[in-house]
Amino acid sequence: MRTLTDPIGRSFNVLRVSLLDRCNFACTYCVCEDELNTTTPKSAVLSSDELIDLIGRLHHLLHLQTIRLTGGEPLLYPDLTKLTKGIRQLGIQDIRMTTNGFLLAKKVVALQQAGLRSINVSLDALSESSFYKVTKRTGLQQVVEGIIAAQEIGLEVKINTVIMAGENDQEILPLLDFAFRHRIKIRFLELMGMGHLFGDTDSKFFSRQAILDRISSVYEIHEQVKKCGDTATYWCTSCGHSFGIIANESQPFCADCNRLRLDCQGNIYGCLSSNTPIPLREVNSQQGLEAGLHAALGQKQMRFSGSEMSMLTIGG
Numbered sequence: 001m002r003t004l005t006d007p008i009g010r011s012f013n014v015l016r017v018s019l020l021d022r023c024n025f026a027c028t029y030c031v032c033e034d035e036l037n038t039t040t041p042k043s044a045v046l047s048s049d050e051l052i053d054l055i056g057r058l059h060h061l062l063h064l065q066t067i068r069l070t071g072g073e074p075l076l077y078p079d080l081t082k083l084t085k086g087i088r089q090l091g092i093q094d095i096r097m098t099t100n101g102f103l104l105a106k107k108v109v110a111l112q113q114a115g116l117r118s119i120n121v122s123l124d125a126l127s128e129s130s131f132y133k134v135t136k137r138t139g140l141q142q143v144v145e146g147i148i149a150a151q152e153i154g155l156e157v158k159i160n161t162v163i164m165a166g167e168n169d170q171e172i173l174p175l176l177d178f179a180f181r182h183r184i185k186i187r188f189l190e191l192m193g194m195g196h197l198f199g200d201t202d203s204k205f206f207s208r209q210a211i212l213d214r215i216s217s218v219y220e221i222h223e224q225v226k227k228c229g230d231t232a233t234y235w236c237t238s239c240g241h242s243f244g245i246i247a248n249e250s251q252p253f254c255a256d257c258n259r260l261r262l263d264c265q266g267n268i269y270g271c272l273s274s275n276t277p278i279p280l281r282e283v284n285s286q287q288g289l290e291a292g293l294h295a296a297l298g299q300k301q302m303r304f305s306g307s308e309m310s311m312l313t314i315g316g
């Protein structure tokens, strides 16, 4: 195919697959409860065989390095183990997942055996009341058990924490302490204007600098050089721990973006800020796939500018 690189050298070597747009949580920064009632019908969601076929065809063209399984909540996808095994058999070794962790403890061994390598778990609070305030569900204990279970069997585990001013910013230091004690990397995320928060993040926005101020009131910290393609910048503390911040607003990381997204109906998107789906489900020719990928590359931006689609739909 023609070289798939944009004028500033960006291409796709990471594919983020949103397996479904259903979820067992209703995090206030991600969805309104109403949205959870209008998800894609099960019959329209790509089956594991369809996904393996489509991912295989994309891999043939892109030589994908990494697949990240996400959603909605990927642990609700019925064929997750079979899918993971199928992706591994395509020759893609680096298979990762982003999950809310609620169902993780009981599924993690089978997933590791199928080829899963690393897991990012969302955890926004360590107190039951703040956990409920953010997720609108109970289940803190199960999430923590999932994190520990994944770590105990040797998977690489990271924690994602979205910080909202006045909602869970008081959780920064307890979560950091939890992560340090368990030797798990934690990343704090700036709130993004997606879905129902599109154009309306100001009142809850808690900046990268505010996060750093909170942490450096307790720890001496040193910024690390950001790795190409990473979403996060990392800091280490003088006691040898590290944490990251994903600062979509304060420190955009579009210049070396290498991510392509695939949603649960077979549409691709070249950018998290793009609301225009490029349908590939019915595309069978190589030429058609290539045209779709070129269109997706053209969607990339120089900074995240928000989206009317929620993370639940496009895949966080």
Ligand SMILES: Nc1nc2c(ncn2[C@@H]2O[C@H](COP(=O)(O)OP(=O)(O)OP(=O)(O)O)[C@@H](O)[C@H]2O)c(=O)[nH]1
Pocket (backbone or CB within 6 Å): 068, 070, 096, 098, 120, 158, 160, 189, 192, 230, 231, 232, 246, 248, 257, 259, 272, 304, 316
């Ligand atoms: N703007 C933008 N933000 C992204 C993108 N991918 C991930 N993010 C942000 O990074 C957060 C965490 O994403 P994860 O699913 O944990 O994946 P990741 O950080 O890319 O993963 P690793 O670095 O492989 O651990 C998301 O919730 C977003 O805030 C992207 O393509 N564009």
Ligand SMILES: C[S@@+](CC[C@H](N)C(=O)[O-])C[C@H]1O[C@@H](n2cnc3c(N)ncnc32)[C@H](O)[C@@H]1O
Pocket (backbone or CB within 6 Å): 023, 029, 030, 070, 071, 072, 073, 074, 098, 099, 100, 120, 121, 122, 160, 161, 162, 189, 190, 191, 192, 193, 194, 197, 311, 312, 315, 316
């Ligand atoms: C959409 S979720 C999908 C995977 C899984 N359900 C989970 O929560 O990890 C992926 C990531 O998107 C993040 N996210 C969702 N909405 C966000 C927003 N408005 N701003 C920043 N991050 C957001 C979540 O915190 C999570 O880490």
Ligand code: SF4
Pocket (backbone or CB within 6 Å): 023, 024, 025, 026, 027, 030, 031, 071, 072, 073, 099, 100, 122, 311, 312, 316
């Ligand atoms: S952030 Fe993840 S767990 Fe929370 S509602 Fe969105 S998809 Fe569900």
Ligand code: SF4
Pocket (backbone or CB within 6 Å): 253, 254, 255, 257, 258, 259, 270, 271, 272, 273, 300, 301, 302, 303, 304, 305
């Ligand atoms: S906003 Fe678009 S271009 Fe920027 S990092 Fe995200 S997906 Fe890549």
